[in-house]
Amino acid sequence: MPAWWWKKSSKSIEQQYPDGESLKLNKSSIRNDTKRAKDKPKSFDEVFASRYSPRNSKDFSGGGSGSSGFSGFDSDRGHPLPRPSLGTDHGAGLGSGSGSVSSESSSGSSSDDHVHLDQAQFGNFSTRGHGDTKLSPMPRSPGPGSRSATTATSPLHPRFCGTNLDSPDGKQEEGKGSYHRLPLPPGSPTNLSALPNTRTCIANENTNPNLSKWKRGRLLGRGTFGHVYLGFNSESGQMCAIKEVREIADDQTSKESLKQLNQEIALLSQLSHPNIVQYYGSEIDEEKLSVYLEYVSGGSIHKLLQEYGPFREPVIQNYTRQILSGLSYLHGRSTMHRDIKGANILVDPNGEIKLADFGMAKHIATCSSMLSFKGSPYWMAPEVVMNSNGYSLPVDIWSLGCTILEMATSKPPWSQYEGVAAIFKIGNSKDSPEIPDHLSNDAKCFIKLCLRRDPSARPTALQLLDHPFVRDQGTARVGNFSLTNEAFSNTLDGSRTPTVLELHPKRTILSSGDGGHVTKPLVATSRPLMSPSDGARMITSLPVSPCSSPLRQSGPAYRSCFLSPPHPSFGLVGQSGYNLNDHSIFPTRSNGKFTLDPWRAIPQFKAQTPNVSPRRRHI
Numbered sequence: 381m382p383a384w385w386w387k388k389s390s391k392s393i394e395q396q397y398p399d400g401e402s403l404k405l406n407k408s409s410i411r412n413d414t415k416r417a418k419d420k421p422k423s424f425d426e427v428f429a430s431r432y433s434p435r436n437s438k439d440f441s442g443g444g445s446g447s448s449g450f451s452g453f454d455s456d457r458g459h460p461l462p463r464p465s466l467g468t469d470h471g472a473g474l475g476s477g478s479g480s481v482s483s484e485s486s487s488g489s490s491s492d493d494h495v496h497l498d499q500a501q502f503g504n505f506s507t508r509g510h511g512d513t514k515l516s517p518m519p520r521s522p523g524p525g526s527r528s529a530t531t532a533t534s535p536l537h538p539r540f541c542g543t544n545l546d547s548p549d550g551k552q553e554e555g556k557g558s559y560h561r562l563p564l565p566p567g568s569p570t571n572l573s574a575l576p577n578t579r580t581c582i583a584n585e586n587t588n589p590n591l592s593k594w595k596r597g598r599l600l601g602r603g604t605f606g607h608v609y610l611g612f613n614s615e616s617g618q619m620c621a622i623k624e625v626r627e628i629a630d631d632q633t634s635k636e637s638l639k640q641l642n643q644e645i646a647l648l649s650q651l652s653h654p655n656i657v658q659y660y661g662s663e664i665d666e667e668k669l670s671v672y673l674e675y676v677s678g679g680s681i682h683k684l685l686q687e688y689g690p691f692r693e694p695v696i697q698n699y700t701r702q703i704l705s706g707l708s709y710l711h712g713r714s715t716m717h718r719d720i721k722g723a724n725i726l727v728d729p730n731g732e733i734k735l736a737d738f739g740m741a742k743h744i745a746t747c748s749s750m751l752s753f754k755g756s757p758y759w760m761a762p763e764v765v766m767n768s769n770g771y772s773l774p775v776d777i778w779s780l781g782c783t784i785l786e787m788a789t790s791k792p793p794w795s796q797y798e799g800v801a802a803i804f805k806i807g808n809s810k811d812s813p814e815i816p817d818h819l820s821n822d823a824k825c826f827i828k829l830c831l832r833r834d835p836s837a838r839p840t841a842l843q844l845l846d847h848p849f850v851r852d853q854g855t856a857r858v859g860n861f862s863l864t865n866e867a868f869s870n871t872l873d874g875s876r877t878p879t880v881l882e883l884h885p886k887r888t889i890l891s892s893g894d895g896g897h898v899t900k901p902l903v904a905t906s907r908p909l910m911s912p913s914d915g916a917r918m919i920t921s922l923p924v925s926p927c928s929s930p931l932r933q934s935g936p937a938y939r940s941c942f943l944s945p946p947h948p949s950f951g952l953v954g955q956s957g958y959n960l961n962d963h964s965i966f967p968t969r970s971n972g973k974f975t976l977d978p979w980r981a982i983p984q985f986k987a988q989t990p991n992v993s994p995r996r997r998h999i
């Protein structure tokens with residue numbers, strides 16, 4: 381097995397440090413933290429920054445020779461989200477010639493395999509937060525019932541404080557820092573989550589600091605970056621998922637995992653959408669960083685596929701529509717998930733989809749970050765693999781196409797190839813994944829649109845929501861139960877609405893350029909939705925790393941492309957010679973403007989495209 385084929389599971393860490401000595405903590409750091417905590421209130425940011433900032437931690441080299449090769453972070457100068465200062469952001473992967481991190485999900489799958497190759501030249505000291513991470517004094521947290529004296533909670537997003545929930549830039553207002561408080565018992569007068577559209581208003585400044593009431597239960601799953609446990613609040617009866625990363629002194633993986641989880645916090649705390657796993661709060665103490673998330677009991681799509689086999693098309697349609705809804709919301713905030721795949725999509729018992737695992741998600745405000753090579757090989761878009769011109773939101777659309785194939789076959793595309801070979805196939809060949817024959821024409825067409833090699837030719841998530849494959853899923857019934865409850869009580873970009881709503885609240889008629897008309901949903905987003913081309917153009921002017929892709933290099937950097945073996949359950953899939961370019965019908969540019977005629981060239985689309993009247997979703 382080559383040296384780079386290094387698979388590190390959390391279990392091995394457990395074995396390495398059995399009970400009682402599972403953590404080798406940096407005692408002096410803890411003592412200092414504890415002392416400071418007594419001196420003055422400590423925020424999550426402060427604790428985190430003091431522990432992991434390069435200014436304060438000699439441990440964190442951020443990569444280089446001998447490091448893990450994994451860099452959960454790439455530089456993101458100008459990241460608008462409030463976050464703790466994380467310090468260095470070295471491109472640990474390139475040229476290090478050592479291992480990577482792959483994952484092992486609860487199901488024991490290795491399909492969560494990730495590739496992380498960051499650009500060293502962009503990986504210098506990150507000014508994460510870009511001025512947003514001022515360590516403002518905050519009241520002591522978390523009050524009675526806290527887990528430890530040094531426990532701190534993270535700053536509260538304005539959402540939690542009743543400020544503008546959809547701030548276009550996602551910036552936290554000065555002086556409005558607060559805490560990521562944990563959910564209060566249902567029915568509590570201060571339980572703001574009971575109010576419409578206040579899903580994330582978990583607590584406010586005046587509530588009883590009823591924090592840390594969560595008791596850790598059974599292990600739900602293991603990921604690359606830690607363990608996920610069931611949490612139960614014995615006072616409220618609520619459940620949550622607790623994602624934990626423990627600190628192991630002098631352990632680079634542990635440090636990277638903490639950074640990754642912190643990145644997830646920074647992003648998730650900004651989001652509120654029924655198809656995105658809800659963030660409740662986070663705590664850091666002397667041993668670990670804990671993140672409290674909405675508990676989604678059905679497990680991941682990947683797990684369901686393993687247990688029950690491929691999904692039938694109505695289920696695929698329904699799940700796809702919900703994934704798109706979450707993506708549309710995310711992309712409307714100029715954020716890429718970057719790791720869309722079955723293992724990162726959870727399903728609740730009602731069939732409601734929740735996008736999870738935002739450890740690799742990224743705001744696209746910073747161009748440099750888009751040159752890093754991250755993701756899970758089989759679901760990775762060609763432009764990520766090639767990585768010559770950077771990439772943007774369309775990478776998630778490609779991964780969605782792969783996920784649909786995964787749902788239809790239980791395997792991702794190219795699963796017959798091992799990691800590097802799959803990456804070559806994605807990046808260097810003109811081949812297209814085989815699309816199962818049993819799928820409808822709508823499904824096939826939808827998948828082909830997602831898997832267009834040219835990212836600028838892929839429809840956006842919002843546009844795809846109007847595709848016949850998913851368009852009429854608002855009333856879909858799958859099995860014996862309706863899937864049209866809360867999952868559908870949001871507009872296309874995901875704004876929550878408490879009641880039945882029009883699926884397409886507003887439409888406008890746009891010329892298709894051939895005398896026909898198509899409709900395009902108009903959905904309010906916090907910022908203008910970027911077109912794929914815009915995104916591509918934005919990043920085209922970036923400097924290109926000579927070692928940005930394993931396909932573009934053959935030196936040490938190439939050898940640092942760490943891939944994990946394919947999932948053992950992936951059987952052979954026939955290779956398709958289908959050329960997606962045969963169906964290059966979308967989108968077209970004319971005089972610098974998009975011609976919004978996404979389905980024009982496909983007769984069935986035209987036939988099925990309704991007139992201007994808005995559709996209503998029936999619940």
Ligand SMILES: Nc1ncnc2c1ncn2[C@@H]1O[C@H](COP(=O)(O)OP(=O)(O)OP(=O)(O)O)[C@@H](O)[C@H]1O
Pocket residue numbers: 482483484485486487492600601602603604605606608621657673674675676677679680723724726736737739
């Ligand atoms: N909110 C949740 N509700 C229920 N189970 C969850 C939740 N979040 C995660 N899990 C379970 O824990 C497992 C690992 O979680 P997750 O994938 O988020 O961790 P990770 O370390 O980020 O993983 P990855 O290796 O994919 O990066 C998942 O496969 C799932 O089974």
